[in-house]
Amino acid sequence: MPFVEGARLSPDGLWIAGQFAVNGSQRIVVISPFDTGSLNQAALPDDVEVSSMQWVGNDNLLIRITAIRPFDVGDRAYISRVVALNRKTDKFTKLMWDLGGQNAADVLWVPKDGSTKILLGGQNSIYMGEDFWPAVYSVDVTNGRHTTEANPRSEVLDWVADTSGVVRAAISNDRTKGTRTLLYRAKKGRTFDRKDRRAYDDLEVPVLIRADENKMLVLRPGTDGRDALVEIDGDSGAVLQTLYQAEPGVDIEGVRYDDSGNEILGVYLGGNATDPLHWLDPALGELQKAFEKSLNGRRARIVSLSADRQRMLVRVDKPDEAGRLYYFDAADGSLRLFANLNSATNGTRAGRMEKVHYKARDGLEIEAIMTTPSGREAKNLPVVILPHGGPWAQDTMDWDYWAQFIASRGYLVIQPNFRGSTGYGEAFLKKGEGQLGLAMQDDVNDALAWAAKQGLADAKRACVVGASYGGYVAMWGAARDPDMWRCSISIAGVANLRREVNDFGDLLFGKRYREHWQKMTPDFPAVSPINHIDAIKVPMLLIHGKKDLTVDHAQSQSMFNKMKAAGKNVEFVSLPKADHYFTREPDRLALLSAIEAFLAKHNPVD
Structure with a gap:
């Protein structure tokens, strides 16, 4: 498992915080890059997941966590909260945990001057009413006073603060009309005025509001179809300056903030972009290129920066290696190795990764990532089709331990970015609407057809394997197209779409959540694997962790029970301590061992 994930530098650049692998489990660790033998570590309960971490000054670390908690009788809900960890005392301070709502973890602003009061949005009730709507609090992270x-x-579910910590905007939701309204004020003490109202997905929400200025930054599609990051007047909405405009065919998918969240350093790009991140400061772009030039063609990515940008964490990798984390100090120009991101893979011969393209049956071009097993010719190989989760996600040319593990066992691995995947623009994303289990599934099948036609894969020796939404694809493939596959492996997959949507759909964002999924398919039962058990002919392996907070363990348990009762060939590996991402090393090893054994049994390489 990775040695460290989510690493963040303190503002002075002298401390690194992250989730580190310690004795087979992930722990929150604060460590000096100069004395790696001295570290502070803290354990959180097994039934919570860490969403993100952020420094407040050089001594306190904000940790956003998510968990499932019961309420009333027989009901439950996702909740999110924030704790602050002091690196000197190892003391946790709970922030606004007395609130009774689902979400009390909306960090709106963190100071850059080392002070300890942040802005935090939170609900005080899980039920509709005045306290359901979040308030904004100034909270001292050292003692929780607010x-x-x-x-x-x-x-109003969303508030926006400017870079000095003044609440300047609010987003109002009309649940009956499906619209959102931007409410804005130029200064503290003034009333909020309505500035804009649009359909939910079309409202321009400020990504940054400048302090003491009537200016905000928004992402806006240009009149010529080119996305842009622009600065606009807060009153009129007129463009004051264009900070970046994408090239034709390139989409701006988000912004890269500095570590405090008070400045935009770059924009994330998709579509036909040659680089996934464009730095607004040319000096950062040149520095990243200099790193790559000195590292034998490996990719370098600046993942965290000190407040003065003189110290940085730099991830260095290639598609076929997990990579390393380096510490850069501009004072002497040194780039020192801090950690191997996965030392267990050092020295192993990884499979060769490449981008491939194929036409879906309706002519739509699909990009996929193909991994060829090391030492084997890409000819008539047994194949695993490995669709990603989400479905609003994408597979990229980055190290993927699942794909590499499967390829190391002799299988060609193809990861199709089916319609509805992110990274290819709004039009491609919207092509998934109404097509869940239909054209989206066809795209997965067409990856196999393409590989067989090219002579790369043996279509008669194909299995479909996936996790989360990919697990749904694996189960649905076995039910919808049973003659295509020799086996199916679903990890933390969704068998019953209606149950997944209804599990948490009656609470915060419930209407929005349901509507989002209803755009993908108007008929949940028709494309739910659990309703088509009789059609399944191939062996199926189900793997699920009981600590999964994203997809209920009962999804796999119910699928297993129904298949078993119907006399189907099914196995179920239930892991009592595993979460959705298999972050514990014992769970990850159990997962990979089960996949290996099942593939060898039902789709042997030789």
Whole structure:
């Protein structure tokens, strides 16, 4: 498993925080890059997941966590909270945990001057009413003391603060009309005025509001179809300057903030972009290129920066290696190795990764990532089709331990970025609407047809393997197209779409959540694997962790029970301590061992 994930530098650049692998489990660790033998570590309960971490000054670390908690009788809900960890005392401070709502982890602003008061948005009730709508609090991370900065406002779920910590904007939701409204004020103390109202997905939400200025930054599609990051006047909405405009065919998918969240350093790009990140400061772009030039063609990515940008964490990797994390100090120009991201893979011969393209049956071009097993000719190989989760996600030319593990056992691995995947623009994303289990599934099948036609794969020796939404694809493939596959492996997959949507759909964002999925398919039962058990002919392996907070363990348990009762060939590996991402080393090893054994049994390489 990775040695460290989510590493973040303190503002002075002298401390590194992250989730480190310690004795087979992930722990929150704060460590000096100069004395790696001295570290502070903290354990969180097994039934919570860490969403993100952020420094407040050089001594306190904000940790956003998510868990499932019961309420009333027989019901449960996702909740999110924030704790602050002091690196000197190892003391946790719970922030606004007395609130009774689902979400109390919306960190709106963190100071850059080393002070300890942040802005935090949170609900005080899980039920519709005045306290359902979040208020904004100024909270001292050292002791949890707080004052109210903005009272709850009906229909407002999102607040936006400027770079000095003043609440300047709010997003109001009209649940009956499916619209959102931007409410804005130029200064503290003024009333919020309505600035814009649009369909939910079309509203321009500020990605940054400048302090003491009537200016905000938004992402806006240009009149010529080219996305842009622009600065606009807060009152009129007129463009004051264009900070970046993408080339034709390139999409801006988000912004890269500095570590405090108070400055935009770059934009993330998709579509036909040659580089996934464009730095607004040319000096950062040149520095990244200099890193790559000195590292034998490996990719270098600046993942965290000190406040003065003189110290950095730099990830260095290639598609076929897990990579390393380096510490850069501009004072002497040194680039020192801090950690191997996965030392267990050092020295192993990884499979060769490459991008491939094929036409779906309706002519749509699909990109996929193909991994060829080391030492084997890409000719008539047994194949595993490995669709990604999400489905609003994508597979990229990055190290993927699942794909590499399967390829190391002799299988060609193809990861199709089917329609509805991110990274290829809004039009490609929307092509997934109404097509879940239909054309989206066809795209997965067409990857196999393409590989067989090219002579790369033996279509008669194919299995479909996936996790989360990919697990759904694996189960649905076995039910919808049973003659295509020799086996199916679903990891933490969704068998019953209606149950997945209804599990948490009656609470916060429930209507929005349901509507989002209903755009993907109007008929949940028709494309749910659990309703088509009789059609399944191939052996199926189900793997699921009981600590999964994203997809209920009962999804796989119910699928297993129904298949077993119907006399189907099914196995179930239930892991009592595994979460959705298999972050514990014993769970990850159990997962990979089960996959290996099942593939060898039902789709042997030789």
